[in-house]
Amino acid sequence: MKSGIVGYGVYIPRFRIRAEEIARVWGKNPEAIKNGLGIREKSVPDVDEDSVTIAVEAARNAIKFAGIDPSKIGVVFIGSESPPYAVKPSATIIAEAIGATPDLMAADFEFACKAGTQAMLAVLGLVESGMVEYGLAIGSDTSQGRPGDALEYTAAAGGAAYIIGKEGVIAEIIDYYSFATDTPDFWRREGKEYPRHGARFTGEPAYFKHIISATRRLLEKTGIGLEDVDYFVFHQPNAKFPLRAAKKLGIPKEKVLPGLLNPVIGNTYSGATPLGLAAVLDIAEPGNLIVATSFGSGAGSDSMLIKVTDEIERKRGNTPKVVDYINRKKYLTYGEYVKHRKKLKFD
Amino acid sequence: MAEGSVPAVWRRYPQRYRLVGSKCETCGEFFFPPRIICPNCRRKGKVVEYQFSGRGVVESYTVVHTPPADMEDQAPYVLAIVRLEEGPMLTAQIVDVDPREVKIGMPVRMVFRRISEDGEDGLINYGYKFAPL
Amino acid sequence: MRKVAVVGVGMTKFGERWEAGLKELTAEAGIRAIEDAGISGDEVEAVYVGNMSGGRFVGQEHIGALLADAMGLNPVPATRVEAACASGGLAFRQAYLAVASGEFDIVVAGGIEKMTDVLTGQATTTLGGAADQEWETFFGATFPSLYALIARRHMHEFGTTEEQLARVAVKNHYNGARNPFAQYQKEITLDQVLNSSPVAEPLKLLDCSPITDGAAAVVIASEDVAKKLTDTPVWVNASAQASDTLALHDRKSLTTLRATVEAGKKAFQKAGISPRDVDLAEVHDCFTIAEILAVEDLGFVKKGEGGKAVEDGMFDLNSDVSVNTSGGLKACGHPVGATGIKQVVEVTWQLRGEAGKRQVDKAEIGLTHNVGGSGATAVVHILSRYIDLRSRR
Known part of the structure; x- marks a missing residue:
């Protein structure tokens, strides 16, 4: 097992x-x-x-x-x-x-x-x-x-x-792919209350590059096709980025929306991808395949391929x-x- | 409790974090906070650790408008006496509720919250509060 | 045990005594009591003083010796007694036991609290020390909130109303308005109480006793000495004390103070009288609900009928039992360590017929009831003009 x-x-x-x-x-x-x-x-x-x-x-x-x-x-x-x-x-x-x-x-x-x-x-x-x-x-x-x-x-x-x-x-967590580079799109210095960020720099070189790279490489590594995956969960700093990432990857938004909580609760940071995955697990059926890809500024992405079992x-x-x-x-x-x-x- | 005392709060973590009490296996009475000796059975008692379920009902309640200095940011808050389903009663805040909706007999369950903090640079005290079931 | 009488009493004006510290308040009350007893002071053999928290309120411990010194009574042995808000009542009981046992013939019992040197929040925290620190105060309980929990439950079980609670405050302010030593010498209306700001619902500001500076002292003596000193000795017919759990939530009932029930029963038994024989009672009304509990737990009315009885005027001045003629803790003020002694001072004045505009007609038997915390300590005394209440001689 x-x-x-x-x-x-x-x-x-x-x-x-x-x-x-x-x-x-x-x-x-x-x-x-x-x-x-x-x-x-x-x-x-x-x-x-x-x-x-x-x-x-x-x-x-x-x-x-x-x-x-x-x-x-x-x-x-x-x-x-x-x-x-x-x-x-x-x-x-x-x-x-x-x-x-x-x-x-x-x-x-x-x-x-x-x-x-x-x-x-x-x-x-x-x-x-x-x-x-x-x-x-x-x-x-x-x-x-x-x-x-x-x-x-x-x-x-x-x-x-x-x-x-x-x-x-x-x-089951079937496989994973982690992708990290030194990309300073968002940070908070020690002792400071609020973070600073690179505004539009947080997009292409940071969020999209890491999310897309990690997701693509996971699928390549596992030999799973986009169409085989039932749900995609992407990190969600806002409601637009995950949908744009899906579009770039060629994923229909119906596979992304069940795990997209940002419009109703906002960005829960470290909680965001785990919560999006939980929302999908709440409705998933045995045998479903899920890809969950996080993004952390600074920057990196973890992408996981998950298969739901009967036990759920x-x-x-x-x-x-x-x-x-x-x-x-x-x-x-x-x-x-x-x-x-x-x-x-x-x- | 001496203010700002670290050992005084530390030694109560099991009780305050997750409602660890005790039970006398001779007479079946539950104790929270835990007792080492059963007052009913004394030497014949056999007291063992017991994990309370965290479910209970409100026996009485009040809305506190004049809090102690270290709880001013929480006021007004609901304070209640809760009877745990195993029998013992305790005093705790009720959260996640409009004060007008609290009633005697209302079922509640334990939740984990910040109770107080020892200033901006001291320990944060966590522990039980209760929320509607 | 020997018979014991109160032979001299004195108290300070209660209130916000900005100009006076512990020593001035103590001296003021002590000297009045000694003068009232008609002694020089050299005759005093021991001092017992009730004080809840000199350490927290003014940073001063060692209150026993301080009081003896301030009253000019050195080198007599001086002992501080502490039982939260029942410290004064307990100091009186210790003094009584010391004389009754035969150890001393003349003893001073005093009570003192200087509360206004700290801000209200700090005072609230200090008073919270009378509750269970680890399992009540830690979780946000304050004194008003503990009595509010009792009040809410009393309302739930017996149908007691907020108006009935407010009626206690109105009555006690009526009495306080007739007491020149009271902190609040003004009458208030039911609407004023009901519209005052919430403190711990259902208790409002005017349901609560205030923060007060004050001291009170009494001189007590053995039978032979008392008879030599005065023509109007007030005899201590009974002294009783009981304890209960520190935490309210550990009690079988939230609406009965078992310590009051036990101490009351014992006191009536010792004195050989029943509650209906009592003409006046100074009971512990730290909050309005506390007076309702007291009149029930002492047996003046059945459990659950206190609110109705207050509403019917049963405890008004010169009715069935005149309760809290001094204004009680509510209007006279509540310098916690002094309250239990002040109750004895008030009953003594009443029994001697010296209570002025608030005098109870034909006052013969009085009772004092002093509570610590939310009921973990209760002290009850019965005093009268009779050395023996059974034979009424």
Whole structure:
């Protein structure tokens, strides 16, 4: 039996802010923003939520889905670019909260928006090698854009967690392809609150080059044709880029839309590709082939070829789906959003 | 608890992070926070660790408008006494709910949240809160 | 055990005493009590002082010696007693036991709290120390919120209303308006209470006792000495105390303070009277719901009927039982460590007929009820003009 996903779980905070509410505050044309980025609204964490609390909720859902004893988890890797501590692992907090301590490996990964899939591949390697029986990989973020910046419309909060192992696999991870270069399209310096980005430079030389290269090379490596794949999930910094990538690759958008969550929750950074994959797994049928390709600025892409097994139908139903979290929402005004995101300075 | 004390919060992680309590196998009573000695059975008791399910009901609730200094950003918040399905009661915030919708008898489940933080450069305290089931 | 009487009482004006520190407040109350007893001070053999949190409120511990020093009573042994808001009541009980046991003949019991040197948020945090720090306060419980949880449950189980809660505040402000030592000497209306800002729903600002500076002191003496010192001794007919879980959520019932029930039962038994014999009671109304709990748990009314009884005026001045004639914690103010002693001062004035505009007619038997935290400590005393209530001599 091939290693793969034994269980998965997601979490999206219940607060939302509409693109037009942000546009209103900054005197922008809301229609232009919505058309330009393709986003309607984004998720916002509660004042007491962060990338760790989101990760724990997602991980608990994943463990429940997998139906395993958390003490059997031999590794916890979390990918995030918004850890609550600059120094002190998030992974140990999560491991303690799910009852996986103390006999395990734990570490935090950072690679802009692809740290989540990188954590999945690292865990996969440990499982394949036999070093651990089960591993937990999480992508979770509560990212922030500078007030008024284009990123403010999309930088959102959410996460997904994957239990990877060899027993009770619901989706085999058949193969992968990782592609990385030093391409500085987006960064945040140590101690700075908000990131900077290369504007249009984030497109062709960064997002498109890496996503397309990783996806193409994975398909070449595995000998799978585009038409054989049922769903494609691409990293989604906005709603336009993944669809344009699909077009460049010659993929019909119907195969991309089920995993495209950006219009309704925004860009959840390290959580984005894992959440998109989860949305597809929520509806996939046994035998379906899925390609999920992340992108992290700086820059790199991980592309995974995944095959859904019969086991998925036996395990489904006990945990909330992506759509359940998407439908559970409460809108904030920009003022409330500022309070939630602690953007007010008191000294 | 001494303010800013690291060991004082650290030693409660299993209870606050995931509701680890205890149970007397002699009389069947559950304890949260955990007890080492069963007050009913004393020397005859056999107390073992027990993982609570995290499900319960609201026994009483209030909306706090004047919070302690380290929770000002969360106010107004709902504080409740929750009876766990195994029996013991505890005090915790109720989140993900409009305060007007909280009722006595409402079923709730444990969620993992930030409780407080020791200033901007101190430890972040995580623990249980509850949300509508 | 020997008989014990209160022979001298004194208190400071309660309120925001910006000009006075711990020492000034202590001296003011202590000197008044010693003068009232008609002694020089040299006769005092020991001091017991109730203080909740000098360390947190003003950074001062070692309050026992401080009080003895401020009152000019060195070198008498001085002991601080702490049981949160019941510190004063407990200090009185320790002093009573010391005299009743035969160890001393004349003892001073005092209570002091200086609360306004810190900001309200810090005061709230300090008072929160009376709750379970690890399992209540850590999760966001404040004192008003704990009593609000009790109030909500009481409303749920017994149909108690927010108007009935507010009625307690109106009554106690009526009494406070007639007490020159009270922090708030003004009457308030039901609408004012109901429209005041929410603190911890259903409790509003005017359901809550305030933050107060103040001190109170009493001189107590053994039977022989008391009879020599005064023609109007006020006898301590019963002293009782009980404990309960620190955390509210650990109790079998959220609407009964078991410590009050137990201490009350014991006190009535010791004094040989029943609740209906009591003419006036100073009960612990840190919040309006607390007075409703007190009148139920002490047995003045059945459980669940407190709200209705308050509404019917059963506890108004000169009705069935005059409750909180001083204005209670609500209107007289609540300098936490001083409150339990202030209750004894008020009952003594009432029993001596010295309570002025708030005097209860034919006041013969009084009760004090002091609670620590959300009910983990309760102290009940019964005082009267009779050395023995069974024989009424």
